[in-house]
Amino acid sequence: MVWIAAALIVLFIQPAYRRLKAKGYPARIAFKIIIFICTICLGIGIVEPAAVYLAVFFSLSFLLMSVIVRPREGAPGDAIFQITFACPACRESITFDFDREGFAELCPKCGEIVRVPKKTSDVDSASGRQ
Numbered sequence: 001m002v003w004i005a006a007a008l009i010v011l012f013i014q015p016a017y018r019r020l021k022a023k024g025y026p027a028r029i030a031f032k033i034i035i036f037i038c039t040i041c042l043g044i045g046i047v048e049p050a051a052v053y054l055a056v057f058f059s060l061s062f063l064l065m066s067v068i069v070r071p072r073e074g075a076p077g078d079a080i081f082q083i084t085f086a087c088p089a090c091r092e093s094i095t096f097d098f099d100r101e102g103f104a105e106l107c108p109k110c111g112e113i114v115r116v117p118k119k120t121s122d123v124d125s126a127s128g129r130q
């Protein structure tokens, strides 16, 4: 039961984190807090099963909150989860999801194998400005 709950929590928190970050919130801090609360609840859940439901409830409300909140002014949007660079072979501008960074991918324009470069800008420090 605890493991199913833990899987559910990961399932809820991951998209919530991504959404909060895209909306310009300090998602990393919120992420740490919710992970902390859920870990405690899951720990208690070993002796008191009701706490497991509480942990799932917290992570689900975290997800709902991330959907409901309005984007902050100057929010980076989903673009922060994409890496755009010029293909070394054909010089066309190509875009990949950020989780592909460092991986070899096929260029959608010319079909050449390219390595997706690392993203250089730090998102959390950029989101602090007004």
Ligand SMILES: [Zn+2]
Pocket (backbone or CB within 6 Å): 087, 088, 089, 090, 091, 092, 107, 108, 109, 110, 111, 112
């Ligand atoms: Zn190319």
